[in-house]
Amino acid sequence: MAKTTKKTQGKRSNSSPKTSLWRKVWSISWKLAIILAAVLAVYSIYLDQIIARKFEGQKWYLPAQIFSRSMALYPGAPVSHQQLIDELKLLGYRKVANPRQVGEFSASSTKVDIWRRPFLHPEGKQPEQRVLISFDSNGVTAVSRGEDNRQLAVFHLEPVLLDRIVTGDGEDRLFVPTTEMPPLVIEALILTEDRSFYEHFGVNPLAIARAAFVNITAGRTVQGGSTLTQQLAKNFFLSSERSLIRKVREALMALIIDFRYSKEEILEAYLNEVYMGQDHSRAIHGMGLASQFYFGRPIGELTLAQQAFLVAVIKGPSYYNPWRYDQRAQQRRDLVLRLLMEGGKITAKQYQLAASSPLSLRDSERPVHQKLPAFFAQVKQELRDRYGEALLKQSGVKVYTTLDPLAQEAAEKAVLQTMKSLNAEKYQLQTGMVVTDRYSAGIAAMVGDRVPSYYGFNRATDIRRPIGSLVKPFVYATALSQPNNYNLVTPLKDEPITLKNERGETWSPQNDDRQFKGQVPLLTALKDSMNVPTVNLGMALGVDAVATTLKQVGWSETINPYPSMLLGAVNGSPLMVAQMYQTIASRGRYRQLAAVTQVLDKDNKPIQATPLAQHQAIDPNVDYLVQYAMTKVVESGTAKKLGEAFPNDMLAGKTGTSNDRRDSWFAGMDERNVAVIWVGRDDNGKTSLYGSSGAMAVYRQFLGNRAPLSLRLPPESGIVQGYFDRDSGLAKGADCSPVVKVPALAESYHPTENCGKPKSWWQRLLSN
Structure with missing residues (x-):
C-alpha cells in the first residue's frame, strides 16, 4: 500500500506542472477572449454610431x-x-x-x-x-x-x-439618386468591381484569398479583393494608408454597413462618393458630376459607351485620364463593354457599336465651371447682404442668378479684343463693364479687369471715377419734367459762363471744340454732348433739383451739389451708372439691380431674402423723350460711329469723358440689354481717349459678338408728335415753317399758331 501510494504520488507530481500550465493558458485565453469580444463589441458600437451619423444624417456637404x-x-x-x-x-x-x-x-x-x-x-x-x-x-x-x-x-x-462653391476639403460632387442612374451603369459597376455584391455581407473572403494568391504569385499588387462596401467604408471614414489595422477596420465597418443598410442604399452612397478624377484643385466625386466633367451633359443622356467609360475610370482616374491617355482609357472602356456583353446585359451588336465609337469627350476648352471673378464677387456680396453670412455654409443650397452666359461670353471677348487693339498693356489701360437685362433688371454680365478671368480688384463695382457726360441725360430729364418750360427744341444758351463757389474760386466750363453758338436746341445740346448749354440749363433748374433726380434713378452715394456736378464731377462705378441707365430703360421705373433672383435650401424650399427696392423715378412720358434723345446720340451725335456700324438697328447711347481724358465712359442699350463701360488707368493717368474712342469701342465689339436686337420705342399714351419753331422752341402747327418735328408731352403741347390756310366756317364748327 505504501509503495502504491508512492507511485501514485510520483505520477501526480510529474503531471501536475503540465496540467497547471494548460489550465492557466485556458484561463487566460477565455478571459482574453471575453475581454477582446467586449472590446470588439464596444468598438463595433462606436463604429456603428459613426456610421449611423454619416448615413442617417448628412452624408456629404454638397457645395x-x-x-x-x-x-x-x-x-x-x-x-x-x-x-x-x-x-x-x-x-x-x-x-x-x-x-x-x-x-x-x-x-x-x-x-x-x-x-x-x-x-x-x-x-x-x-x-x-x-x-x-x-x-x-x-x-x-x-x-x-x-x-x-x-x-x-x-x-x-x-x-x-x-x-x-467648394469648401476647404476640395471635394466637388453633384448628387444623383439611384433611380436617376442609367441601369447599365449599375450593371457595369457590379460586373467590374464586385460581382457577388448582392450575395456577400460586406466582405468577400473568397475574393480576398483569390487576390492574395494572385498578388503573391505576381510579386506585386495586381488585384484587389475589396468589395464595393469596403471601398465605400474606406472612402467615407478612412485614410488611404496601407496597413493591416486599417484593413481590419475597413472590413469591420463594411460588415456593419451591410448589416444596417440595404444594398440599394449602399449603391447610392457609393455612386455619389466614388472618386472620379481631378479638375485642377477640385476632386471630382460621384457619377453625376463625372458625367458633366467628362461629357458635359447629365448622366441620363449618356450613350452606352460613355456610361461604360464612367465605370472604367474608377480603377484609376489619373492612369486612365482620357485627355492624356486616350488609348489606355478606350481599352479600359472596351473591357467594361465586353464584361457587359459576356454578362448578357448588352448584345454583341451593341458591344460592337459602342466599342467602335470614340470617347466623345466634352470640349476641354469649355470649362466645367466658369471663371467669373467679378460676377461671383457680386453674387457673394448680395448673398451676404440679403440672405446672411451663414448661407453658403449650408449644404445643398441652390443659388439662381441673373447671369446671361452668352452676354458674358460676348462681353469678355469684347474686352479682350478691344483692349488688345488699344494696346492696353503698353498704355496701362484697364476696364470695367456691366451689362443688365432691360426686362428683369438683372445683371446679365460683368467684367472687372482687362483680363476677364483675373481674380483681383473688381473695376465693375469698386472704382470711383468721375462719370463725365454720362450724367447729362439726367440733367435733361429734370428739365423735360417741367413740360411747360422745356421741350426737345427749347433753345439753351451756348454762351461763356463763369461761376464762383463759396471760396471765391471761379469755374468757366468750355465745350469740347472751344466754340460757342449763342444758342442751340435742347436735343442738339444732348446729342452733341455740349457742356456750356448743359451747365446753363442745370443752373436754371438748380443743382439740387438735378441731384434729386440722380438719387431717384438710383445713385446710391453722396452727391456734392456743386455746378461741376452737372458735367459729371461725381465719382461712381460702372455698376452705379448702370443702375441709373437701367431706370431709363425701364420706362423711368427704378428697380434695384441684382445678381441673385432666388435661393433654395437642400429641400428645394425658397429661402427668404431682403426685398429689392423699386419706385417710379421718372414719368414714363418724360423717360420716352430721354430715350428718344439717346437714339439721336447714336444716329447723328457723339456716338454716330456706332450707328454707322449697325445701320439697320435702332440703338440708344451716351458717351462720357472726364477732364483731361482720364476716363472714357459709354452707356448703350438695345432692346435686350443696357451696357455701361469704363476705360481708364488705375493711377488716374491721362489716356488720350474720348468716350467714343475707348469705352464705346468695347460696346461696339460687344454688339459685334452678340448681334443687337433693334430698340422698340413705341410712344407712351401721353406722347404726341409735336411741331416746334426751330429758333424759339414754341409749339406751332404742322404746316408752319421752319418747324422741327419731335415727340412731345401731350399735356403741354398747345400750338400757338396755325400757318396754313384760314379755316372755313364748317372747319371751325367741327373743331369746336
Missing part, C-alpha cells in the same frame, strides 16, 4: 450650386433665333434632324424644335417637354407645345450650372 438665369421664351421675347441655338449648344443639347429624346433639338431658318430636359426651376419642378419656337427679325413670335400644338404663354429652358 452651393450657382445657376445662370433661365432663358424665358414667350411671344415678343427679345431672343433671336441664333441666340437660342447658341444657348442650347451651351447647355449640351445635340442638334439632330428630328428630336427623339430629351436633350435634342432641330432648327430651320425660322423655327427651333426642342425636347427640353426636366429641371428644377425656382418656381418648381419643370417636366421634360417638346416645344416649337417660331421667330421673326424682332425675336420670338410663338411658342407651341409639341404634342397638341397648344400655344404657351411662357416656356423656360433650364439654367446653366455656372459653378459650385
Whole structure:
C-alpha cells in the first residue's frame, strides 16, 4: 500500500506542472477572449454610431450650386433665333434632324424644335417637354407645345450650372439618386468591381484569398479583393494608408454597413462618393458630376459607351485620364463593354457599336465651371447682404442668378479684343463693364479687369471715377419734367459762363471744340454732348433739383451739389451708372439691380431674402423723350460711329469723358440689354481717349459678338408728335415753317399758331 501510494504520488507530481500550465493558458485565453469580444463589441458600437451619423444624417456637404438665369421664351421675347441655338449648344443639347429624346433639338431658318430636359426651376419642378419656337427679325413670335400644338404663354429652358462653391476639403460632387442612374451603369459597376455584391455581407473572403494568391504569385499588387462596401467604408471614414489595422477596420465597418443598410442604399452612397478624377484643385466625386466633367451633359443622356467609360475610370482616374491617355482609357472602356456583353446585359451588336465609337469627350476648352471673378464677387456680396453670412455654409443650397452666359461670353471677348487693339498693356489701360437685362433688371454680365478671368480688384463695382457726360441725360430729364418750360427744341444758351463757389474760386466750363453758338436746341445740346448749354440749363433748374433726380434713378452715394456736378464731377462705378441707365430703360421705373433672383435650401424650399427696392423715378412720358434723345446720340451725335456700324438697328447711347481724358465712359442699350463701360488707368493717368474712342469701342465689339436686337420705342399714351419753331422752341402747327418735328408731352403741347390756310366756317364748327 505504501509503495502504491508512492507511485501514485510520483505520477501526480510529474503531471501536475503540465496540467497547471494548460489550465492557466485556458484561463487566460477565455478571459482574453471575453475581454477582446467586449472590446470588439464596444468598438463595433462606436463604429456603428459613426456610421449611423454619416448615413442617417448628412452624408456629404454638397457645395452651393450657382445657376445662370433661365432663358424665358414667350411671344415678343427679345431672343433671336441664333441666340437660342447658341444657348442650347451651351447647355449640351445635340442638334439632330428630328428630336427623339430629351436633350435634342432641330432648327430651320425660322423655327427651333426642342425636347427640353426636366429641371428644377425656382418656381418648381419643370417636366421634360417638346416645344416649337417660331421667330421673326424682332425675336420670338410663338411658342407651341409639341404634342397638341397648344400655344404657351411662357416656356423656360433650364439654367446653366455656372459653378459650385467648394469648401476647404476640395471635394466637388453633384448628387444623383439611384433611380436617376442609367441601369447599365449599375450593371457595369457590379460586373467590374464586385460581382457577388448582392450575395456577400460586406466582405468577400473568397475574393480576398483569390487576390492574395494572385498578388503573391505576381510579386506585386495586381488585384484587389475589396468589395464595393469596403471601398465605400474606406472612402467615407478612412485614410488611404496601407496597413493591416486599417484593413481590419475597413472590413469591420463594411460588415456593419451591410448589416444596417440595404444594398440599394449602399449603391447610392457609393455612386455619389466614388472618386472620379481631378479638375485642377477640385476632386471630382460621384457619377453625376463625372458625367458633366467628362461629357458635359447629365448622366441620363449618356450613350452606352460613355456610361461604360464612367465605370472604367474608377480603377484609376489619373492612369486612365482620357485627355492624356486616350488609348489606355478606350481599352479600359472596351473591357467594361465586353464584361457587359459576356454578362448578357448588352448584345454583341451593341458591344460592337459602342466599342467602335470614340470617347466623345466634352470640349476641354469649355470649362466645367466658369471663371467669373467679378460676377461671383457680386453674387457673394448680395448673398451676404440679403440672405446672411451663414448661407453658403449650408449644404445643398441652390443659388439662381441673373447671369446671361452668352452676354458674358460676348462681353469678355469684347474686352479682350478691344483692349488688345488699344494696346492696353503698353498704355496701362484697364476696364470695367456691366451689362443688365432691360426686362428683369438683372445683371446679365460683368467684367472687372482687362483680363476677364483675373481674380483681383473688381473695376465693375469698386472704382470711383468721375462719370463725365454720362450724367447729362439726367440733367435733361429734370428739365423735360417741367413740360411747360422745356421741350426737345427749347433753345439753351451756348454762351461763356463763369461761376464762383463759396471760396471765391471761379469755374468757366468750355465745350469740347472751344466754340460757342449763342444758342442751340435742347436735343442738339444732348446729342452733341455740349457742356456750356448743359451747365446753363442745370443752373436754371438748380443743382439740387438735378441731384434729386440722380438719387431717384438710383445713385446710391453722396452727391456734392456743386455746378461741376452737372458735367459729371461725381465719382461712381460702372455698376452705379448702370443702375441709373437701367431706370431709363425701364420706362423711368427704378428697380434695384441684382445678381441673385432666388435661393433654395437642400429641400428645394425658397429661402427668404431682403426685398429689392423699386419706385417710379421718372414719368414714363418724360423717360420716352430721354430715350428718344439717346437714339439721336447714336444716329447723328457723339456716338454716330456706332450707328454707322449697325445701320439697320435702332440703338440708344451716351458717351462720357472726364477732364483731361482720364476716363472714357459709354452707356448703350438695345432692346435686350443696357451696357455701361469704363476705360481708364488705375493711377488716374491721362489716356488720350474720348468716350467714343475707348469705352464705346468695347460696346461696339460687344454688339459685334452678340448681334443687337433693334430698340422698340413705341410712344407712351401721353406722347404726341409735336411741331416746334426751330429758333424759339414754341409749339406751332404742322404746316408752319421752319418747324422741327419731335415727340412731345401731350399735356403741354398747345400750338400757338396755325400757318396754313384760314379755316372755313364748317372747319371751325367741327373743331369746336
